[in-house]
Amino acid sequence: MPAAERRQSPVDGAVQEEESRRMKFAVKAWSKNGRARVGVLQLSSSSSCGHGGPPEKVIEIDTPALLLTTRKGLPAFIPPDHLSSLPDSRLLQFSPMHFMEGPNLKTISNIGGVHQLLGLHGYGFVALPRDSILSLPECNSSNKHGASFETPCGRFLVKPLEYMKMISSMKPDLWVSLADEVSASVSAKRNKVSVDRTIRWLDDCISLKSTDGALFGSIVGGCSIEDRQHCAQEVAKRNVSGYYIGGFGLGDSIDERSTLLHAVTDCLPKEKPRQVCGLGLPEEVLQGIAAGVDLFDSMYIYHLTLGGFALIFPLDVQCKHVSDPQLSAMASDHTKINLKATVYRKDASPIVDGCNCYTCQNHTKAYINHLLNVHEMLAQTLLEIHNTHHYLAFFCLIREAITEGKFEQLRQNFIESRRDHLLAASLSCMS
Incomplete structure (x- = not known):
């Protein structure tokens, strides 16, 4: 029986209650005759409990918000003591793939997760496989068992079970389910396969997850409106706290992106946050916000700085x-x-x-x-x-x-x- 048709078990109910306590989201204002919105994302980080760290701290982030792209949890060039001088910089995004070269998962878990590892207790951490800088999806090498990624350490095939072990060890506040993200040039058949795999892996992640962190369900579908809508509708049926709109920034055209984004957000409940990866330019950010997206990554800043x-x-x-x-x-x-x-x-x-x-x-x-x-x-x-x-x-x-x-x-x-x-x-x- 599909996960969306199952009755909620007591365990599922407890997980959902824990997630609602850890993350809350509310829309405060809407644009005139549009979908752009201002909201507040509230995180209650408790990853340090039991490890000698500070008590639980509530973090509030006004949305639309920029997630600071990091390498192993920290921005590429900004030292930790300068983070506090940046306005509204309370969300740090990282890819678990960056940690494949060490420290190992057991060590990170024993330390208490990424909050304890980095000593940043007043920040929210968001984990997702792809980061558009050092952990890029390699769709030609992905298969039914897992998603393939190009990283500085080589190419890795990551299965849902392995991915969930990473999430459990790192204890992020928010995390994105494993997705089969494909480029805009793939065939219609391959695009449909990516949707089916992404939905199946979301069910696997839900069944394997613990109560740590709020889950954002991944939505893919390439440049097909029908596939995007189908994926969004299926993910919206699942027990998730928010949505990750993936597959952008992989050869798609900015001219057709607005239609695709609107098609996806039309299928999603308004009371949950939406995140997107791959929209970096100012006009792309404005395009995403106009479609009702709440969270964006900052890979654009990284590339500007390097240049x-x-x-x-x-x-x-x-x-x-x-x-x-x-x-x-x-x-x-x-x-x-x-x-x-x-x-x-x-x-x-x-x-x-x-x-x-x-x-x-x-x-x-x-x-x-x-x-x-x-x-x-x-x-x-x-x-x-x-x-x-x-x-x-x-x-x-x-x-x-x-x-x-x-x-x-x-x-x-x-x-x-x-x-x-x-x-x-x-x-x-x-x-």
Whole structure:
């Protein structure tokens, strides 16, 4: 009998009650005539209990929210003592696959999970197999037994039982069920297989899970509206606390993504949170929020930082980008600047005037340019602090716009401004 048709056992009821205590979500405001929404996600982290850690702590996250992408639980370049200086940065996302090279699961479990391992008790941890940076789905190597992932340690086939052992040892606050995520180029037959496997693995994860952490059910379906809707409808029948919309950022087109996102969220209950992976650009985030998505990853920040780029787009509802010939040469889309460029070698100004992040308050473009050119890792630290701070402020702006009924205005102004600058840059190159 399918899991969705089973009667709830006393054990299932106890698990559901424990999950509702550990995680609560409420929608506070909706956009005018739209699906964008502001909510509050509340986590009660108790993973440290019994291991000598601090008592249970309640963490509140305003949504739409940005999850900080990490490597083994910490951002790639931001040290732990700087995390508290970032606004609204209480959710850290990691992939259990990163820990395959050590420490081992038994050690992590004995320590008390990722909260105890990292000493970060005031933060919520979200575990999912894919992270879009170091743990990428390899659909051609996945099979009926498990999902395949490319990692820095090689390719791994992860079965539901092995995955659940990882989750039980790491004790995250939220975790995503194992999914067979495929690229946009696969055949219709392979796409349907990915949906069937993902639903089956969700049932396996539910049957194998303990009471630790709230479960987000994975939804896949590639570029097929019918497969996406079927998967969403099936997952919505299961006993899950929220939803993970997967399969994006794997060759799909931004033009067709809005239709796919709306098709999925139409099938999901409004009272539960939705997370998506693979939407990083500002316009992609706005597209996801317009469809009713609540949680996003920050892999965009990681890639910007590695490339030496700093975010500079304006943080107001008008979103009118500054017209500056110098910026046109360095960043044609007017959202970022390349601080490796020689034009910044003697620039004594901060990255963004008025920005109150640690980097802008203490350092100049010239200094970061120097650090980048001598390959000093402090450059990435300062850039990731600024980029994360700037993007978190962008999410704060979005929440305010939704509450004030100005979200569509913000979105249209941002997209139109980007389009105008891209057109101007292309005409400049042609002349």
